[in-house]
Amino acid sequence: MKLSRSQSAVFALACSAGFLHADIVTLKDGKKLEGNITAETPTSIHMRYRLTPKIWDDKDIPRSEIAEGGILKQKPEEVEILELRKYVPTGDLQSAEQYEQLIQDRLRPFLNRYPGTKEAAEVEKMVKDVQEEKEKVVAGGAKLEGKWLTREEAKAESLNIKAYAIRAAMLAKREAKDYSGALKEFDKLTDPRSGYPASVYYPKAVEEILTVLTTYEKQLTQMIQDQPTLQRLREEGEKKLIEPDLSRFKDAIKREKENWLANYDQERKSTKWYTPNKYELESLKPLAKSVTEEKDRLKDLDLGVITKANEAIARLMRADAKAGKDKAELAKMGEAIVEGEAAAGGANAKSIEFYRAVFSNYRQRHAYFSQQVNATPGQPQPAAAGAAGGSSAIAGTATPGMDDKVAAALAAAAAGTPAPAPGAAPAPGAMPATQPGYPAQPGGVPPGTAPGAYPQGQPQQPQQPGYAQPGYAQQPQQPGYAQPPAAPMPAPEEEGMSTMNMILIGIGIVAVVLLLALLGGGKKKK
Incomplete structure (x- = not known):
């Protein structure tokens, strides 16, 4: 939707020149011609009309061939407003800048050109609506699938919002028949470090990219043939060819291949979805093989399960934002964990590993929030999320407001691991406690842990469904929960003054007095 100011200027010039003025002529045979009537006589009209969407033609049309009342002349504002109606209602995830550009470059110029018209009244309402939407975006809201989210809701939906934007870019490239580009966008959704395989838009994107792979596979097969x-x-x-055309032809082929090779080498460094060359079999065959392998891999995924x-993870993220203060949201969080795990x-073995790590992290957070919600006034704060044990849900006792089956399932999943004694090593399978008073970031590295290393038993990054996970990748951050860095603990203050400190102070005073005496004696001798 973003328009440059030069495009807007051209648009305004076209309007002022009458290029958007449209006339419709209906012939007696039912055919309609749309364009501009440039001249009229008692027996005919001369019209410049669209022969095809991109080709214009001029012709004289006898009035005897025109149906009765078959000449409809439209005013410029009647034509131009049809174009403006394409922009309102606005699309999803527009920025404040895009809203302002729509107002200043499209809507207000119309009001200046056609004041007082009925179309201007309609555009004034458009300006009001667009301005209101812009203010929502400035306040931190977002429009997703035509529905407005508040600032808090947008934070909870952060993962899905980002995944939606990537999917939209993928679909745009599919529409443009840029299949390699669409596959590059899809790869962003499948990156396990991003967490996007856990978004609600991942299974939808899988279905859509399968149509791309099927079409691309046929195209590449034909290109190879x-x-x-x-x-x-x-x-x-x-x-x-003879000279000089022969030399020019050879030079053109050489330059074309050099340019393609430079782009090919660059693309191969970052993706397997490079741009092929119809003359180069060494580029077509490996790409066709990659397309077939990706298609087979995605077909093996159980999209219903995913x-x-x-969807359970999406409910978890929404409840997670309030579960530490609201028992009803805590109950929703527990139910979503049980439903999601069920x-x-x-899923297949690889997908199960992905989800096991995701839900393990949320069980840790649920345990922390459960203690937080049920803490009585004056009671010490519960251990940070990630410390084993201590939760009524993990202990098998239902949290007030929680279904007994949910509590039992959470307890069975967590296995009731007891909290380690102070100073003792954490039990296998238990996440070490983070800084007191803060919930652990799901999948985050605890303070004091070397980058790239995980303590024994700590859940690692969830696996991408359908992929074996190579080594370690960092778990994506839960929207709205940034883990503060661990602050260094201040040294404890001692009461009173020790004997050693008094001795040291006395020695210091004596040294100062002696130094002053020596300096004074030196001055007298002079």
Whole structure:
């Protein structure tokens, strides 16, 4: 939707010149011609009309061929407002800058050109609506699938909002038939470090990219079959040329290949979805193989299972934002954990590992929030999320407002690991406690842990569904919960003054007195 100011200027110039003025002529045979009537006589009209969406034609049309009342002349504002209606209602995830640009570059110029018209009244309402939406964005809100989210809701939906934007870019490239570009965008959604495989838009994107892979597979297969013929035709055409055309032809082929190779080498460093060359079999065959392998891999995914598990994760993220203060949200969080784990149980082995790590982290957070919500006034703060034990849910006792089955399932999942004694090593499978008073960031590295290293038993980054996880990757941050860095503990103050301190102070005073005496004696001798 973003327009440059030069495009807006051209648009305004076109309007002022009457290029947007449209007339519709209906002939007696039912055919309609849309364009501009440039001249009229008692027996005919001369019209410049659209022969195709991109081709214009001029012709004289006898009035005898025109249906009765078949000439409809539209005013410029009637035509121009049709274009403006395409921008309102606005699209999803627009920025404040885009809203302002729509107002200043499209809507207000219309009001200046056609004041007092009924179309201007409609555009004034558009300005009001767009301005209100802009203010919502400035306040931190977001429009997702036509629905407005508050600042708090947008934070809770951060993962899904980002995944939605990537999916939208993928679909735009699919529409443009840029299949390699669409696959590059899809790869962003499948990156396990991003957490996007747990978004509600991941299974939808899988279905959509499968159509791209099917189409691309057929296209590449045809290109491989056509390559020998294309190469032969090029060589035959070269043989028919004489100088200087022959040298120019060879130079053009050389430059084309050099440019493609430079781009090919650069793309290969970052992706397997490079731009192929129809003359180069070494680029077509590996790409076709990658497309087939990706298509087969995605077909093996159980999208029904992934959809249910990811919807549970979305409910978890919404409840997580308030679960530390609201028992009802805590109960929703517990229910979502149980439902999500039940759904993920039907996934393949690799996907189960992904979801096990995700829900393990949320069980830790649920345990922390449970203690926080049920703490009585004056009671010490519960251990940070990630410290084992201490939760009524993990202990098997239902939190007030929580279904007994939910509490029992959470307790069974956590296995009731007791909290380690102070100074003792954490039990296998337990996450070490973070800084007191803060919930652990799901998948985050605890303070004091070397980068890239995990303590024994700590849940690692969830696996991407359908991928074996190589080594360690950092768990994506939970929207709205940034882990503060661990502050250094201040040294404890001692009461009173020790004997050693008094001795040291006395020695210091004596040294100062002696120094002053020596300096004074030196001055007298002079």
